[in-house]
Amino acid sequence: MNWIAIGDISDIPLRGARCVKTPIGKIAVFRTAENKVFAIEDHCPHKGGPLSQGIVHGNAVTCPLHNWVISLETGKALGADEGAVRTIPVRNDNGALSIALENLTLAAAE
Amino acid sequence: MAESTLEKLVIIGNGMAPGRMLEELFEKAPGRYQVTIFNAEPRVNYDRIMLSPVLSGEKDYEEIIIHGDGWYIKHGITLYKGHKIVAIDRAAKTVTSDHGVTESYDKLVIATGSVPFIIPVPGKDLQGVITYRDLDDVQAMLLAAQSREKAVVIGGGLLGLEAAAGLKSRGMEVTVLHVMPTLMERQLDPAAGYLLQKAVEERGIKVLTKANTKRILGETRVEGIELEDGRIIPATLVVMAVGIRPSAGLAKEAGLAVNRGIVVDAGMQTSDGDIMALGECAEVGGMVYGLVAPLYEMARVAASHLAGDRKAAFVHSDTPTKLKVTGINLYSVGDFADGDDREEIVLRDATAGIYKRLVLKENRIIGTVLYGDTADGAWFNDLLKRGTEISEMRDTLIFGQAYQGGSPLDPTAAVAALPDDAEICGCNGVCKGKIVTTITSKGLTSLDEVRAHTKASASCGSCTGLVEQIMSLTLGESYNPAAVQPMCNCTELGHDDVRRLIKAKGLKTIPAVMQELEWKTSCGCAKCRPALNYYLVCDWPDDYADDYQSRFINERVHANIQKDGTYSVVPRMWGGVTNSQELRAIADVVDKFNVPLVKVTGGQRIDLLGIEKEDLPSVWADLGKAGFVSGQAYAKGLRTVKTCVGSQWCRFGTQDSTGLGIRIEKFMWGSWTPAKLKMAVSGCPRNCAEATCKDIGVICVDSGFEIHFAGAAGLDIKGTEVLGLVKTEDEALEHIVALTQMYREQARYLERIYKWAKRIGLDEIRRQIMDDAEKRKGFYDRFVFSQKFAQVDPWSERVSGKDKHEFRPMATVGFNQAAE
Secondary structure, three states: OOEEEEEEHHHOOOOEEEEEEEOOEEEEEEEOOOOOEEEEEOOOOOOOOOHHHOEEEOOEEEOOOOOOEEEOOOOEEOOOOOOEOOEEOEEEEOOEEEEEOHHHHHHHHO | OHHHHOEEEEEEOOOHHHHHHHHHHHHHOOOOEEEEEEEOOOOOEEOHHHHHHHHHOOOOHHHHEEEOHHHHHHOOOEEEEOOOEEEEEOOOOEEEEOOOOEEEOOEEEEOOOEEEOOOOOOOOOOEOEEEOOOHHHHHHHHHHHOOOOEEEEEOOOHHHHHHHHHHHHOOOEEEEEOOOOOOOOOOOOHHHHHHHHHHHHHOOOEEEOOOOEEEEEOOOEOOEEEEOOOOEEEOOEEEEOOOEEEOOHHHHHOOOOEOOOEEEOOOOEOOOOOEEEOHHHEEEOOEEOOOHHHHHHHHHHHHHHHOOOOOOOOOOOOOOEEOOEOOEOEEEEEOOOOOOOEEEEEEEEOOOOEEEEEEEEOOEEEEEEEEOOOOOHHHHHHHHHHOOEOHHHHHHHOOOHHHOOOOOOOOOHHHHOOOOOOEEEOOOOEEHHHHHHHHHHHOOOOHHHHHHHHOOOOOOOOOHHHHHHHHHHHHHHHOOOOOOOOOOOOOOOOHHHHHHHHHHOOOOOHHHHHHHOOOOOOOOOOOHHHHHHHHHHHHOOOOOOOOHHHOOHHHHHOOEEOOOOOEEEOEOOHHHOOOHHHHHHHHHHHHHOOOOEEEEOOOOOEEEEEEOHHHHHHHHHHHHHOOOOEOOOOOOEEEEEEEOOHHHHOOOOOOOHHHHHHHHHHHHOOOEOOOOEEEEEEOOOOOOOOHHHOOEEEEEEOOEEEEEEOOEEOOOEEOOEEEEEEOOHHHHHHHHHHHHHHHHHHOOOOOOHHHHHHHHOHHHHHHHHHHOHHHHHHHHHHHHHHHHHHOOOHHHHHHOOOOHHHHOOOEEOOHHHHHO
């Protein structure tokens, strides 16, 4: 895996998210109430809403556009809705966060 | 001859009603009549209600026969099968059948039943278009179902749905067309109709509501249906099940009084003393009936009269409806329309698919709708029929008979832990200890009694749940709390209980609320967190630290998110007034940031749309330099005060409406409310500022200011209610502020003022704001206090650097790595 540093966990508010801009689009990096960090595409499977702007609860986020609830662990829509976003591998080394963007580097190198 | 000693009773029709009548008659007056029956159908009396199980294959025709041939022989009845009566000669007292048989009578009973209603659309006579009425129809459907093709059932009532379910189970692809918005709207309220539709759809039956049939397509055989909206639904079988009409033609030709049906008195007597009518063809007391219970009641009355008992009389009673589709349990009876004089008790369990609704009038059940769990239908119907006064068991009523006097269902730990001096009823200032001691000392057992003696929950009623919990704590197992709609899946408590407990227990953070009130999730959800945040902001303006992570994105970044993830920005223009300097500043921002769209809003503001999130602080910085603050067009809070030009300019203006609007807006901006709050001030009753559809509005008149509230012009449209008339601008402001604070303290999150007002009662609001100066002062003072902490411009705060993380990406990666 090719890990790319994105910043420190304290850059993200608890129960919040920040965006990371990449050549394949925005990635939303979440920090839950329990200090777990997740990264997913910042693009709701429903109508493309920016998930990074949603309310974070448990290990899920509610999309700000139409209230779809997306699991941060699996990227899948919860409840009755169907759809999924890509999850991105994220590593937390004592607060130093990095993400793995294998597809991205391949795509960018071409 | 033996015959001559017997009276001759002739019956036209051999359905369930005359069948039951004969059973009763043979018991009451055996051997009195020589009976002759003419049956247009070529068969004996069978149970028409069970046709659906025959269609679905759950029963055979033989199983639904009520009277076999043997029964007719045993009672010496002459049954003419397949004989339709074509004429009644009242003078000669004879009837004649289409096969030429003439029979004389002493007493004639007409029981011709009903005919299915055929929608008069083109194509109604095509082959393959049938109704659903008798065994012949069922056989036609069974034949058609062998093809396993497409069927359309027109009519989403009892019969239509049973037909659809039957055809589906016979392997057809079935679509139900229903002209109304919900299924079985005559027997079910919309909520139960919705559940029913879901259940029907789960069986693989398509349901189209609001579907108006335009024509039936096909040359000789039906090929499909065209709807009014142009949709075409292919079909090889069309079943019309849209209702029935009393079959009264024969009686009418005979000169009997006929209205919708054959008019009979309560003794089933027609306008001819020797002729009776009963069943679906009869009209008694202006009503015609189609369900079996009242038809059997008619049969009982008719039999009594024939047996010589002249006192028997038909009395109307509501009949329960049950749908005979296996696996769908549904029960409804009585009157369940909404009304001012009615109350309702509702229990919903979405997971279990249960919906129960009782409609009460003067503490008596007048209507019941049960879906999913219909076990208590009979009990509720019994209470309805007897007119039983239910106030004693009201709080447990909805759980059914088994729960009367049962054990408590909900833990009441939170209330148990309250100190005696905790205030329970804010309206009447009643604390927990007072309620407990009053219950024990006076031996109270019902909520009404507690209300009467303590006044707790007797005004706005929002603390009812708590009062009930105190009652169940005090009274033990003899009292159960009522079902409350929980805030969300994270808790069992409703909004009102949560609000009251936040105050009573002095809870000042979201984690404290979740801990103390035993939240079921670790950190709530997107429903409860914003609600709790609002309640805490409202209740503890000085102590509570606003939790931005529990706010919806718009309120977190102080702009409105758009579908593409950009934002719109609306600067505040007090009272809708602006000037050249402000407009120039806006124009400069538009140019500098390439704002794609500039739009004037309905609230007299200018909206800048399509701004990137990262640009927001710079946009605000430029706007701020021109003196603009946030217009809070994104807030569940005070939005806009719209004004007309009033007495300053307008030749009709009675007061300075612009000035008052600006004053209200400057006084109230920044305040958070349960839902958005939009206001307007009009300078005269011509009402150019459209104040009478706002949350709060003012109509200026010569004598002062008429304060309006509870209007709506969104999903619902509703004119405002008048709060009252005040003389001066100062009073107008005080009343408006007090009303707003009352709404802030009592409403549920996201509940607009008109919904709250409907729940609390307009009179109660007028009483607290217009009549009770002390209350009004209290509301006013609390609002003013909370404004000390609320009136901070969020835009300038963010220009100064607050919440920087919100507006910048955490990192930009990938681009450099690739280049390296």
